[in-house]
Each structure stands twice: as C-alpha cells, then as structure tokens.
Amino acid sequence: MTDILDAADASAPVTLDEIPREPTQDGPKVRLYLIDGSGFIFRAFHALPPLTRKSDGLPIGAVSGFCNMLWKLLVDMKASDEAPTHLAVVFDKSEQTFRKDLYADYKAHRPPPPEDLVPQFPLVREATRAFGVPCLELSGYEADDLIAAYACKVRDLGGEVVIVSSDKDLMQLVGPQVSMLDTMKNVKIGPEQVVEKFGVPPEKVVDVQALCGDSVDNVPGAPGIGIKTASALILEYGDIDTLLARAGEIKQQKRRETLINFADQIRLSRELVRLDCDTPLPEPIDSLAVQEPGPELAAFLEDMGFRTLARRITDAKSGAGAPATPTAEAKAPARPQHGAIDVNAYQCVRDVETLDAWIARARTAGIVAFDTETDALSSASAELCGVSLAVAPGEACYIPVGHQHESDGGLDFEAKEHLEQIPCEEVIARLKPLLEDPSVLKVAQNAKYDMAVLSRYGIEVGPIEDTMLISFVLEGGLHKSHGMDELSKRWLEHEPISFKTVAGTGKGQKSFKHVALSEATCYAAEDSDVTLRLYEHLRPRLAHEGLLGVYETVERPMPKVLADMELAGVKVDPEQLRILSNDFSVRMAELETKAHELAGRPFNLGSPKQIGEILFAEMGLSSGKKTATGAMSTDASLLEDLAAQGHELPRTLLDWRQLSKLKGTYTDNLIEAISPKTGRVHTSFSLAAATTGRLASSDPNLQNIPIRTEEGRKIRRAFIAEPGHVLISADYSQIELRLLAHIGDIPQLKRAFAEGLDIHAMTASEMFGVPVEGMPAETRRRAKAINFGIVYGISAFGLSNQLSIPREEASAYIKTYFERFPGIRSYMDRMQQQVRAEAFVTTIFGRKVHIPAARGKSQAERSFADRAAINAPIQGAAADVIRRAMIRMPGALEKAGLQARMLLQVHDELVFEAPEAEADRVIEVAKQVMERAAEPAISLSVPLVVEARAAANWDDAH
DNA sequence: ACACTCACG
DNA sequence: GACGTACGTGAGTGTA
Incomplete structure (x- = not known):
C-alpha cells in the first residue's frame, strides 16, 4: 500500500531533535500543518443538508463533511510542493477558558451549538484519529491558543507552519515562517493578505483588534472605532500603549474621549485577543509526524456508512503507486522558471532617453509584454494613464503619461511628489513604431482592451498574442475565470498586487492617474512582468496539446475584430x-x-x-x-x-x-x-466567458435585447443607424441543427436541409406520420420543441415542462424520435462516453471544452455533464463558425470597397451599419462570408444558410 | 452575497 | 434504476 500522506520529497523522516543542530540552511526540516478543527466542523455542518446514519438515525452530516474536507486537504497537501512533515487537528476543549476569568462576557453572545451537532463532536475526533491525524486539545484553552503555541515553537526552532483556517483571530501569528490557508476560498494568507484585511502587518493585528473589538466573540474594544480608524491610529502611534499614553494629542474630540475613557477596556480587549505562545503543549511535536491511516479508517467509514468516500480513498491508494500518467504530469503546476517576482525592481520611466533604451531592449528581445493603465473600465472612453513594458522576466518598467495630483480642496503643506513625466504624445510617438513593428511580438493579457485604448491614440498594435486566450484554449471550462491574478497564482505561485490595494475600494477608490508613481510602477510593471512569464509558461502547451490551430484560427485574431466593433458602438x-x-x-x-x-x-x-x-x-x-x-x-x-x-x-x-x-x-x-x-x-464582448466559445456581451449586454414580444420589440426599434445609413442583420438559419446533422451524420436531416425543407415540419412528419401539407400548427410546434431539446441533451422532464404535457407523453415522443433518427441516439451516446472517459469534448474545429462535472460526485452532476457534453460540440461548432466569419468579414468588406462596419454579434447573427447605397452589396458579401465560414477547415455535409435584411432599425432588419 | 426572475441565442 | 432536469449567457431587484 502506498503512503497517502507521504511528503513530496522522499527524504528520510525527520525528527524535531535535529532542528536546533541544523536550522534552516537546507530549507525547513519541519513543516507543520495545524488544522482548525472547530472551523472545519462548523463549515461542514452549515454547508451540508442534515444527514443521518441509516442504521440508527444518528446525525452525521457534519462528520461526513468533515471527513470529505479532511481527505481533500490531505490529498491536496500531498500533491503540493509544500507537503507537511507534521500534522494535527486542533480542537476547543471547554467553554471555561482563562479569557472568561479575565472577562465574564467573553463569547457570551454565542449561542449554544445546534442540537444536531453536539453528538457529532466526539465522532469528528474519532474520524480525525482514524485518518491517522493526531487531535490536540487542552482544558482551559481555546484551539487558537494551542495553534499559537505550536506555531511559535516550530517557528522558533526554524521550521514552517501552515495554519488551515480562515479565522481572522489567527492572523496575528502570520510571519515569514507562518502562513495560513483558507481551504474554502483556496487562498494562502501571508503577511500581504493580513495587511489587506487589517491595514497593518501581522505583529500589529492584536493592537488593531483591541481597538475595534469583535462582536462575534463579544470583545468590547473601543466603541465607535472600526477597523479603518483602528489601523490608522496604530500606524500612526505604533501600538496601544503609546496610543493610550498620547491619546490627549488626538484632534477629533470624540475619538480622543473614547480612547481616554475606555483605556482599560481597550487593554483588556488586547488581552482577550492576544494568543498565548506559552500555552503548554499537550503533545511533543515529534508525535505529530505525518503517518498514513491504518485499517481503522476503513472500519470507521464503514461504520458511518460513508461508502463514496471509502471508495475514493481505496481508489486513490491503488492508483497512487502507478507511475504518473503524462496528462497528470502536464497538468501538474510546473515550477516557476525564473526567479521570484520582485515588484521593487521595476523602473519608472520619466525621460525620453530611458524610454528609448527600453524600446531598444524590446527590439533586441523581439518580444515585449505590455499593459495599459487607464482611468476607466470602458475601452471606448478610458484615458491613458501609462504603459508598462516587460522585455524579460523581472525586467519591466512603467511609463506614466497622465498622472496628476488629486485636486486639492485646501491648503496642503505636505511635499508633493514631483510628477514630471514624458508628455503623452511623445510616449505615443515613440511606442507606436515598436507596438506596430511586425518583427516584434507583443504579448498582453486581455489584449482586446489594450488594443481598443491604443487604437484611440492612433496605434494599431500587432502582431499580438493574448495570455488570457491561451489559457482559455487550454483550460476553458476548468476555471471560472482566466484573469491575470488567477493565472499568476495558478502558474507562477505569485499573487500580484491587487488593484484595490493601489487604488482603494468602494467610493473612496481613486483613479489610477492619482496613484503615486512609485506604487503605480510596482503595480503596472508587475502586470507586464507576470504576463510575459505566463506567456512563456503557457504558450508551449498549445502545440504540445494540439490546440495551436484553434488558438491561431479562432482565438488570436478576435481581439482586433472585437476591439473595432466595441469602438464603433451602435x-x-x-x-x-x-x-x-x-x-x-x-x-x-x-x-x-x-x-x-x-x-x-x-x-x-x-x-x-x-x-x-x-x-x-x-x-x-x-x-x-x-x-x-x-x-x-x-x-x-x-x-x-x-x-x-x-x-x-x-x-x-x-x-x-x-x-x-x-x-x-x-x-x-x-x-x-x-x-x-x-x-x-459601446458594449464589451468577452472572449473567455462561455466555455463553448460563444461570446458574451456586458456593460451593457447587447445580446439580450428583447425581440420575442411586441412590447419588447419597441426597444429594439430604438437601435438605429446614422443618417443616410442602414442597419443590416444577417443571421444563420438553424445553424445548430445543421451542425448536428453534419456532426451526427443524420441522413434524414441532411437531406431535408439540402432540399431546403421546413425542418420542424419534416421532423413532425417523420415522427407522427402526418404529411407536411396541412399539418396542424401544434404538431409542428411540438416537433420544434423536440429539435431544440435534442440540442440541449433532451430529457423527458425538460420536454414535458417546455410543452406542458405529461412526462409519459414526452417520454414517448423522445422514444419515437430516437427510433426515427437513430443517428442522434448514437451521437449522444458517443458524447456521453467521451465525457465520462476524458472530462472534455471537442468541436469539429478542434476546440476543447472541459466539463469537470463529469468527474463529479453525484449522479446529478454527472447527468448534467452528459447533457453539457451533448450540447457543447454543437453550440461550440456554431460559435467557431461565426468567429471564422467575423475574422474574415472586415477584409472582405474592404476588398469589396465597402465602408460598412460590423457592430454586433448575437451568437448566430451579425449586425452591420452601412451607407444606404451599400446595403445590397453588404448583404451579398456578408452572406457569402458567413455561408462559407466553415471552409476550408471543414467541408460541411449540409449547407449553411444566412438570411439578411437592411432597415432603418434593428427590429425591422429582422 | 445570494436567490429569484427574465431578457437573449 | 436513481438522480434532478433541458444548453449557454448578463442584469436587476429583493432579502438576508
């Protein structure tokens, strides 16, 4: 049996006794994970529906959740390159603690634990031991105190500690060797995150908490002082004692009085929140060494009736011994290839000579990552604040062009930073040849935005690659977002400075042009640095994983096309x-x-x-x-x-x-x-939102303008063309069903499309054996609903709902449908098999759509994955087709000598604006480009048909 | 922040 | 045969 909890490095077991002799030269010898047991229990309890043991009705929901969380944590920890050498779960022992002696009301407002949860506390401890993990608890102390004591001890001996908890009260312990891990949000909490939360570094957290108190634990603090004020005061005065000693100096009367009147209460609060490193250790650290679970684990899981988890653990054990598969290797986060990211190493460029030097370096490198900083979100209106460049990992600069002081309302005697910058026009003039140089590759994260902004300054950036799109092509469907911060954390193990930290948040958020140059440089140059590193890391995978073609043909050209559409507006x-x-x-x-x-x-x-x-x-x-x-x-x-x-x-x-x-x-x-x-x-089109490759439109969403009702269409009529111009709408007729006919190779459908028949009527005729001539409208409507349902991965429930018919009737329809069109059944089976085996499907153009739900725990999740797997190749192929058309459209219009512009895309429709006189020719060009969009990559066995019309408004163009 | 509802393809 | 149910989005409002 393989050791599940084996540390990643295969070094011999280490005992703590060695630490004093050999402190940190060879990296930490001890890495202790301390799991906040109470936190886990309450999360498990509240996250899960009540669950009882079959045999006797014992409530076990929290135990089940706890076991799943613990198991997942053990697996994740083992896979990470910060695997534990030592490990323990820490619990609260008793209500009566030394804090209650200090302050009787401590945690007085806390309600007793729910009735259902009480019997589960001992079970959770039993579960922990079954997993081979020691439980730590001590009478008269809270779990937090024990965590503090162990953390201090290991730290002082030169080891590392990871506290698995999201409790802010533990943040005071964070330091160079001590970090926290929030497994719910899956984020690591280091000193930076503590500063984000409390406004002060970890060693001052106690002082801040003493001032603001804590309503949950009923720590009084100072009334009327919140976290903001508290951190400001501590930053100014250093600590509570100094602050209270000098409280008389405070200008604000109310605040001064509060501090003076409540001095004792503040000192008491500090004692309540301060964690005691001198808490006695119930177990020696050596006894916490990681060990594999014994046979009692299987027995415990069996006893509880946790079959699924038991099976997963068995599977993991039998699989873990086998050599790593190539896919697993490819997915494993690679080590960062370069040195650590140092935001203070970047240069702020404020004179022309330095700028020219950076431009020269970019030319020599042949590649430059860049990022624009602006004062707004909309690329159609944002003003440039600066541009950052990165020419090699760690070698990046920021060129400010529009930074100003915030307009001062009164007299301000503070020395103001000198804001001498190269004039914007000068920077633009010098960057333009570089950014347009065909021999220098540009790299950006979400290139569409930067291209749109720079286009308004007369720069047409190219050639360009986009790290967001590379990530999307590789891993679309695996992650919610492909934003830079996530990518950096995922691949570089580095958390970039958040925009919030430099610009603030909420209504106090300042425009980037008001951010101090030093801070702006760290933030902006880091973005380019990270982008370049991401590019070097992700780009090679495209070819390796057979996705270069998709990226080059339907992704990489899109930012330019969309930037122009967004700038055009409607x-x-x-x-x-x-x-x-x-x-x-x-x-x-x-x-x-x-x-x-x-x-x-x-x-x-x-x-x-x-x-x-x-x-x-x-x-x-x-x-x-x-x-x-x-x-x-x-x-x-x-x-x-x-x-x-x-x-x-x-x-x-x-x-x-x-x-x-x-x-x-x-x-x-x-x-x-x-x-x-x-x-x-001006809408914003998102390229990496829908996993199928569809675009999404937001701010405002122009892909869901009403059309289905008369009242709604009145809104569509307000979408108009410039005087002397018309709007042209060109939409694919039945594109998804046509693609299904091709992909699934369905003879009847293909024939019907080839002959230009009414597809829904034909379906009805096949199914119900009635002639198309004189068919009742209701019959055709039902067939239409079935056709739609097929594309969605039909179910009897869904169809019965859609048609308001009994489920049995819907079931019968589906059965008949599959009898008449057996090819569809086999297509669906193929997709289901594929997704269950690989957890992804692909479109005929090679786009990969990951469907991780296929590996889901519940049957419902997997059924969902099945339906998504049926739909994705169809919806995705349609998305690929219209992307191909969009990419060719500007060139085709120009070649035809037309001024018409593409304005909008609504999944199967393109909207153009053209001079009235051009209308007929634009329709001709658009139809041709759209109907031939699949070629030459794919030779479809069904014709694509586009219907187009010109009118004064969008509604009439339909 | 989340649930609900509804606009589109 | 069980399982929740059509696929993919974005946005406004109410409620906690």
Missing part, C-alpha cells in the same frame, strides 16, 4: 427610449393599483416572496412548483397557468413584470449607456 435613439420609459411607467402604476385592489392590500410587486404570500397563503391558489431553495415559485410559467385558470391577479402581475423588466433593464439603462463622447452605446 446608435441608440434616447428620445424613443424616454417615450417608452414614460409609457411603461404610467402603465405600471395602473397595474400596480389594480394588483393591490385584487390582493386586497398593498404589497411590493417586485418581491417574489410577497407575491407568494398573497397568492398561496392569502388567496389559497395552488402552486405545487417550488424553487431550488424550496420557496414557492412565482415564475412566469406558473403565473401563466394560474392566469389560464381564470385568476386575474396573476395576469396583472405578468403584465407588470414584463413592463418592469423592460423599463428597468432596457429603456432607462440604455439611455445611460450612451457615451457622451460618441453618442453611441
């Missing part, structure tokens, strides 16, 4: 929207009055909770349907049902909701979104 008529908004307001008020009358009392129509109370409790209507959390659902389909039964209030609510949605989400916000600079609306 014209929206604010007058029309204002009229609509007023109209909606009036009608909403009428509906509200009516709803209140029908309900017999006033209520908030926007509150699902109140609606539920009125409809179900007061009016006694039946609902049945519940939301995910068990609350009564009041969604549209349910209200529709009730309205159909003849009730008036649901109808009124539906009407109000529609208007409320339209007004709140569209009319009012679209007016605000109009840029004062351009008079147009």
Whole structure:
C-alpha cells in the first residue's frame, strides 16, 4: 500500500531533535500543518443538508463533511510542493477558558451549538484519529491558543507552519515562517493578505483588534472605532500603549474621549485577543509526524456508512503507486522558471532617453509584454494613464503619461511628489513604431482592451498574442475565470498586487492617474512582468496539446475584430427610449393599483416572496412548483397557468413584470449607456466567458435585447443607424441543427436541409406520420420543441415542462424520435462516453471544452455533464463558425470597397451599419462570408444558410 | 452575497 | 434504476 500522506520529497523522516543542530540552511526540516478543527466542523455542518446514519438515525452530516474536507486537504497537501512533515487537528476543549476569568462576557453572545451537532463532536475526533491525524486539545484553552503555541515553537526552532483556517483571530501569528490557508476560498494568507484585511502587518493585528473589538466573540474594544480608524491610529502611534499614553494629542474630540475613557477596556480587549505562545503543549511535536491511516479508517467509514468516500480513498491508494500518467504530469503546476517576482525592481520611466533604451531592449528581445493603465473600465472612453513594458522576466518598467495630483480642496503643506513625466504624445510617438513593428511580438493579457485604448491614440498594435486566450484554449471550462491574478497564482505561485490595494475600494477608490508613481510602477510593471512569464509558461502547451490551430484560427485574431466593433458602438435613439420609459411607467402604476385592489392590500410587486404570500397563503391558489431553495415559485410559467385558470391577479402581475423588466433593464439603462463622447452605446464582448466559445456581451449586454414580444420589440426599434445609413442583420438559419446533422451524420436531416425543407415540419412528419401539407400548427410546434431539446441533451422532464404535457407523453415522443433518427441516439451516446472517459469534448474545429462535472460526485452532476457534453460540440461548432466569419468579414468588406462596419454579434447573427447605397452589396458579401465560414477547415455535409435584411432599425432588419 | 426572475441565442 | 432536469449567457431587484 502506498503512503497517502507521504511528503513530496522522499527524504528520510525527520525528527524535531535535529532542528536546533541544523536550522534552516537546507530549507525547513519541519513543516507543520495545524488544522482548525472547530472551523472545519462548523463549515461542514452549515454547508451540508442534515444527514443521518441509516442504521440508527444518528446525525452525521457534519462528520461526513468533515471527513470529505479532511481527505481533500490531505490529498491536496500531498500533491503540493509544500507537503507537511507534521500534522494535527486542533480542537476547543471547554467553554471555561482563562479569557472568561479575565472577562465574564467573553463569547457570551454565542449561542449554544445546534442540537444536531453536539453528538457529532466526539465522532469528528474519532474520524480525525482514524485518518491517522493526531487531535490536540487542552482544558482551559481555546484551539487558537494551542495553534499559537505550536506555531511559535516550530517557528522558533526554524521550521514552517501552515495554519488551515480562515479565522481572522489567527492572523496575528502570520510571519515569514507562518502562513495560513483558507481551504474554502483556496487562498494562502501571508503577511500581504493580513495587511489587506487589517491595514497593518501581522505583529500589529492584536493592537488593531483591541481597538475595534469583535462582536462575534463579544470583545468590547473601543466603541465607535472600526477597523479603518483602528489601523490608522496604530500606524500612526505604533501600538496601544503609546496610543493610550498620547491619546490627549488626538484632534477629533470624540475619538480622543473614547480612547481616554475606555483605556482599560481597550487593554483588556488586547488581552482577550492576544494568543498565548506559552500555552503548554499537550503533545511533543515529534508525535505529530505525518503517518498514513491504518485499517481503522476503513472500519470507521464503514461504520458511518460513508461508502463514496471509502471508495475514493481505496481508489486513490491503488492508483497512487502507478507511475504518473503524462496528462497528470502536464497538468501538474510546473515550477516557476525564473526567479521570484520582485515588484521593487521595476523602473519608472520619466525621460525620453530611458524610454528609448527600453524600446531598444524590446527590439533586441523581439518580444515585449505590455499593459495599459487607464482611468476607466470602458475601452471606448478610458484615458491613458501609462504603459508598462516587460522585455524579460523581472525586467519591466512603467511609463506614466497622465498622472496628476488629486485636486486639492485646501491648503496642503505636505511635499508633493514631483510628477514630471514624458508628455503623452511623445510616449505615443515613440511606442507606436515598436507596438506596430511586425518583427516584434507583443504579448498582453486581455489584449482586446489594450488594443481598443491604443487604437484611440492612433496605434494599431500587432502582431499580438493574448495570455488570457491561451489559457482559455487550454483550460476553458476548468476555471471560472482566466484573469491575470488567477493565472499568476495558478502558474507562477505569485499573487500580484491587487488593484484595490493601489487604488482603494468602494467610493473612496481613486483613479489610477492619482496613484503615486512609485506604487503605480510596482503595480503596472508587475502586470507586464507576470504576463510575459505566463506567456512563456503557457504558450508551449498549445502545440504540445494540439490546440495551436484553434488558438491561431479562432482565438488570436478576435481581439482586433472585437476591439473595432466595441469602438464603433451602435446608435441608440434616447428620445424613443424616454417615450417608452414614460409609457411603461404610467402603465405600471395602473397595474400596480389594480394588483393591490385584487390582493386586497398593498404589497411590493417586485418581491417574489410577497407575491407568494398573497397568492398561496392569502388567496389559497395552488402552486405545487417550488424553487431550488424550496420557496414557492412565482415564475412566469406558473403565473401563466394560474392566469389560464381564470385568476386575474396573476395576469396583472405578468403584465407588470414584463413592463418592469423592460423599463428597468432596457429603456432607462440604455439611455445611460450612451457615451457622451460618441453618442453611441459601446458594449464589451468577452472572449473567455462561455466555455463553448460563444461570446458574451456586458456593460451593457447587447445580446439580450428583447425581440420575442411586441412590447419588447419597441426597444429594439430604438437601435438605429446614422443618417443616410442602414442597419443590416444577417443571421444563420438553424445553424445548430445543421451542425448536428453534419456532426451526427443524420441522413434524414441532411437531406431535408439540402432540399431546403421546413425542418420542424419534416421532423413532425417523420415522427407522427402526418404529411407536411396541412399539418396542424401544434404538431409542428411540438416537433420544434423536440429539435431544440435534442440540442440541449433532451430529457423527458425538460420536454414535458417546455410543452406542458405529461412526462409519459414526452417520454414517448423522445422514444419515437430516437427510433426515427437513430443517428442522434448514437451521437449522444458517443458524447456521453467521451465525457465520462476524458472530462472534455471537442468541436469539429478542434476546440476543447472541459466539463469537470463529469468527474463529479453525484449522479446529478454527472447527468448534467452528459447533457453539457451533448450540447457543447454543437453550440461550440456554431460559435467557431461565426468567429471564422467575423475574422474574415472586415477584409472582405474592404476588398469589396465597402465602408460598412460590423457592430454586433448575437451568437448566430451579425449586425452591420452601412451607407444606404451599400446595403445590397453588404448583404451579398456578408452572406457569402458567413455561408462559407466553415471552409476550408471543414467541408460541411449540409449547407449553411444566412438570411439578411437592411432597415432603418434593428427590429425591422429582422 | 445570494436567490429569484427574465431578457437573449 | 436513481438522480434532478433541458444548453449557454448578463442584469436587476429583493432579502438576508
């Protein structure tokens, strides 16, 4: 049997006795992990639904959660390159501690633990021991004190300590050898994070906590002083004693009085929060050496009935002995290839000679990572504050161009930093040849943004690569975000300075141009440095993993295309929207009055909770349907049902909701979104949001402008063209079903598309054996719903819901469908097999879509993965097709001598703006490019068909 | 911060 | 046969 908990390095077991003789020269000999047991228990208890043991009904939810968390932690720790040599779980022993003697009300407000949890405390200790992990506890002391004592001891002996907890009270212990690990958020807490939280370094945390107190533990502190004030005071005066001694000097009267009057209470609070390193150690450190679980673990899990975990542990043990697979090797975080990142090593460039020197270095290197700093988020309006460059790992600079002092409201005698900078035009003029030089490769993180900003300064950056897109191509679906901070933490094991730390947060956030140059240099140059390092790390994997083609053809060209679309924006008529908004307001008020009358009392129509109370409790209507959390659902389909039964209030609510949605989400916000600079609306397209490769649009989202209802279409009519111009909408007809026909190789579908038949009618005809001529509309509607359902990974439940038919009937439809189209069944089976084996699927263009849920614990999760695996190759191929069209479009329009511009993409639709006279030719070019977009990569066995129309507004162009 | 609802493909 | 249920998004509001 392989040792699960074996340390990563295979060095012989080390005892603490060796430490004093051989302190730290060869790296830490002891790395002790201290797990905050109480924290784990409460998290496990609250995160999980109540669970009882089958045999006797004993509550074991928290035990189960605790075991899973502990196991995961053990596995993760072992895999990390900071594997523990020693390990223990620390528990609170008793309520009565020395702090209660100091202050009777300490933790007085804390409610007793839930009844269900109490019997689980001893079980959790038993579980810990079963895992081969020692439990530490001591009468009269809290877990925190024991953690402190062990941490101090190991630290003083030259070892390392990792405290697994998110409790802020433990942050005072953090230091060069002591860190914390928050396993929920999966973040490491070092001195930097402590400063972020408390505004002071770890050694001052106690002083800050003494001042601000803690309502949870009922530590009094000083009334009216919060964390902000506390850290400011401590930073100024150094510590509590000095502060209290000099309290009389404080200018603010109230604060001065508080400090003087509550001096004793503050000193007491300090004693309450200070952790005692002199707490006796119940066990010698040597006895905490990591050991593998014995046979009692299996027995314990069996006894509890934790079958899944038991199986996982057995699997891990049998698998761990085998040599690492190549994939596992490729995924293992590689060691950073360069030295550590030192933010103080960067240069601030403020004269032309230095700038030219950096530009020369970039040319010699042939590669430069860069990043723009601006004063706003929208690339269409943001002003440049500076540019950073990195020419090699660790060699980076920041060139400020727009930094200013914050406008001073009064007299300020502090010496102001000199803000002499190279004039912006000068910097732009010198950077332009470099950034446009075809022989120098540029690298950026989210290049689209920087390209859009610089384009407004006359620079067309190229050639360029994008680390965010490289990450997305490699690992799309594996992570929520491909932002730089995450990538840096993941691959470089380095946490970059957060924007919040330099610019502040909330309404006190300052524009980047007001950030001091020294700080701005650290932050900005670090971004370029990190980007370059990420590029060097990630880029080789593209070829290695067969993803270079996807990256080069459908990812890398996109930032330029999208930057131009975003900068172009779309014209929206604010007058029309204002009229609509007023109209909606009036009608909403009428509906509200009516709803209140029908309900017999006033209520908030926007509150699902109140609606539920009125409809179900007061009016006694039946609902049945519940939301995910068990609350009564009041969604549209349910209200529709009730309205159909003849009730008036649901109808009124539906009407109000529609208007409320339209007004709140569209009319009012679209007016605000109009840029004062351009008079147009500039969305932001995200390339790395949807795992299938679809784009996403935000700020504002222009991919969900209403179209399905008449009222909604009025909003679409406010999207217009410049005078003398038209909007052109070109959309793929049935692209997903066509791609399914090709991918799944379905003869009937292919034939129907080749002959240009009505695909839904054809489906209905095949399924129900009725001729297309004279087919009832309802029959076709059902077939249409089935076709959509197929693309989504159909289920009887989903279809019955969609069509409001009994599940048995839906089931029968699906059965018939699979009989008529057996190819679809086999496509679905193939995707399910693939995703269960590999946890990813690919599109015909080679895009890889990771679906980690396929490895999920629950059946439900895996079923979800199956459906996603059926959908992703279809949705993803459609996304690839339209990307290919978009990439070719600007060139095709230009080649045809047209001025038309592409403005928007809505998944299967492209929107253009063109001079009226060009309309017909633009339609011709757009159709051709779009219909041939799959070529030459893929020769589709079905035709792609595009319908296009020109009109004065977006609605009429459909 | 999260749940709910709803706009789109 | 059990399991929760159609796939992919972004945004506003209410509620804790």
